[in-house]
Amino acid sequence: MTEVTNEQAYEVRLRVNGVAYDVTVPARRLLSDALRHDLGLTGTHVGCEHGVCGACTVLVDGRPMRSCLMLAVSAGDYEITTVEGLTNADGSLSPVQQAFKECHGLQCGFCTPGFLTTITAGIAENPDPTREEAREMVSGNLCRCTGYQNIVEAVCVAAKLARGAEVAP
Amino acid sequence: MKPSPFEFLRPATLAEALEALAGNPHAKVLAGGQSLIPLLSMRLAAPEMLVDINGLDELAYVRASTDGVRVGALARHAEVQADADAERVQPLLAQALALVAHPTIRNRGTTVGSIVHADASAEMPVVLSLLSGSLTVASAASTRTIPASELYAGPMESTLQQGEIATEAFFPALAPGAGVAFDEIARRHGDYALCGVAAVVTVDDARKVESVRCGYLSVCEVPTVLDLSEVFASGAVGDAALAAAGELALGSLEPEADIHASADYRAQLVRVLTARVVRAAYDDAVDRSDRRVR
Numbered sequence A: 001m002t003e004v005t006n007e008q009a010y011e012v013r014l015r016v017n018g019v020a021y022d023v024t025v026p027a028r029r030l031l032s033d034a035l036r037h038d039l040g041l042t043g044t045h046v047g048c049e050h051g052v053c054g055a056c057t058v059l060v061d062g063r064p065m066r067s068c069l070m071l072a073v074s075a076g077d078y079e080i081t082t083v084e085g086l087t088n089a090d091g092s093l094s095p096v097q098q099a100f101k102e103c104h105g106l107q108c109g110f111c112t113p114g115f116l117t118t119i120t121a122g123i124a125e126n127p128d129p130t131r132e133e134a135r136e137m138v139s140g141n142l143c144r145c146t147g148y149q150n151i152v153e154a155v156c157v158a159a160k161l162a163r164g165a166e167v168a169p
Numbered sequence B: 001m002k003p004s005p006f007e008f009l010r011p012a013t014l015a016e017a018l019e020a021l022a023g024n025p026h027a028k029v030l031a032g033g034q035s036l037i038p039l040l041s042m043r044l045a046a047p048e049m050l051v052d053i054n055g056l057d058e059l060a061y062v063r064a065s066t067d068g069v070r071v072g073a074l075a076r077h078a079e080v081q082a083d084a085d086a087e088r089v090q091p092l093l094a095q096a097l098a099l100v101a102h103p104t105i106r107n108r109g110t111t112v113g114s115i116v117h118a119d120a121s122a123e124m125p126v127v128l129s130l131l132s133g134s135l136t137v138a139s140a141a142s143t144r145t146i147p148a149s150e151l152y153a154g155p156m157e158s159t160l161q162q163g164e165i166a167t168e169a170f171f172p173a174l175a176p177g178a179g180v181a182f183d184e185i186a187r188r189h190g191d192y193a194l195c196g197v198a199a200v201v202t203v204d205d206a207r208k209v210e211s212v213r214c215g216y217l218s219v220c221e222v223p224t225v226l227d228l229s230e231v232f233a234s235g236a237v238g239d240a241a242l243a244a245a246g247e248l249a250l251g252s253l254e255p256e257a258d259i260h261a262s263a264d265y266r267a268q269l270v271r272v273l274t275a276r277v278v279r280a281a282y283d284d285a286v287d288r289s290d291r292r293v294r
């Protein structure tokens, strides 16, 4: 991106989905914007830009965090995973993605990247969530379309698929 | 909604961070950013420089000992909440942290940051105040410890000075004979509370109430702690005493109206939550005493 100000630029190496990217950004570049604009990884969505909606959630060293509430210049220490990094190595859908597809867990899809990252970490921590725990897991993410029922269902199905994948040879 | 330009420093030691802050009166500390970055994006804050303390590994700790829990400035809410030793020494910590925002915010936000941020709707400033804890702050020149009772000057205003970094919060241990409880009402789970109350109740060997203290959030401009012992002079936790406790508390609180709740509704929440948490803290105290005896 061309800068219209003469503001100071900082170099940072972002490690995203296993790839290292060297970018030069102003200090005020939000991680969400760096992912989308500087790296072209537009899977991460930006809704509210102040931490409330959850659309921008990415995994930072495996834990879900708001990319709109981090600065790109502060993110060099971490392994970041975006929704683009969730698919299996062979390109097939991950358990959480597969579950969203099967359960009709999305309509417009705007909120989906944030749900997928959040739930991926959630079922890694709690591989067999109750419905109540599934609701708690996604309580920090807003969806304006689905009414959440199918998303909660998808959490349970994803957990089941992930458990199945582990026992499979 | 993008921050305005600022200079950025990411020191590797506390000494470097303090030096940078001393050199620029318009610099601000960046901890978890879960309150500061929204303020920057909304341009409610526009510091010239941010000093990012996330590289100060020396401040990333939770230490529980018999006298209490020491929480370093880089300990995330989630880490404090999950620390089993901290929970044993002072169970109010984990109870309150479960009510701070959502898990995703707790993964990044720091407990010390929320104490410094001084939001009267936040849980941890009330917990520190109720427990009579303290905050250790360092500057390039010196280090001092601020008792919680002297930490809050006004809405969103702590008594930290420009150039100071809070390094550690100290939460005293639960005393023998004491029990705790925390409850709040929020419009949605994970939101800031419309009203929240934390209680510490102590009982004697005969299970009689010795003291009752409550901390209130979202009903005053600063975190507010009240001693409600006098209405429990009989030693029992009956309905009449619990109702009187709510009224006594309201005498010192100033619930205000905002877009989320009328002043009357907040006052009603004070009554209901005071009764609820005092009873729960009493039950907790009795439970713990019984377990100690056994």
Ligand SMILES: Cc1cc2nc3c(=O)[nH]c(=O)nc-3n(C[C@H](O)[C@H](O)[C@H](O)COP(=O)(O)OP(=O)(O)OC[C@H]3O[C@@H](n4cnc5c(N)ncnc54)[C@H](O)[C@@H]3O)c2cc1C
Pocket: A050, A051, A052, B028, B029, B030, B031, B032, B033, B034, B035, B036, B037, B038, B073, B099, B100, B101, B102, B105, B108, B109, B110, B111, B112, B113, B114, B116, B117, B121, B122, B123, B124, B160, B164, B165, B166, B167, B190, B191, B192, B193
């Ligand atoms: C959607 C959402 C919901 C939330 N809900 C709640 C809630 O229900 N309850 C609640 O309590 N909080 C809530 N929070 C806020 C959250 O708890 C923050 O983590 C916390 O308020 C600030 O901690 P931080 O580490 O993120 O600090 P920052 O945002 O980095 O800093 C906040 C302020 O404190 C100063 N500061 C921080 N650390 C230090 C230090 N060590 N020394 C000196 N100054 C320092 C900064 O300069 C800044 O002025 C919510 C946040 C979001 C985004």
Ligand code: FES
Pocket: A045, A046, A047, A048, A049, A050, A051, A052, A053, A054, A055, A056, A057, A066, A067, A068, A069
């Ligand atoms: S865009 Fe980050 S939480 Fe809404």
Ligand code: FES
Pocket: A105, A106, A107, A108, A109, A110, A111, A112, A142, A143, A144, A145, A146
């Ligand atoms: S699918 Fe449209 S917002 Fe969730």
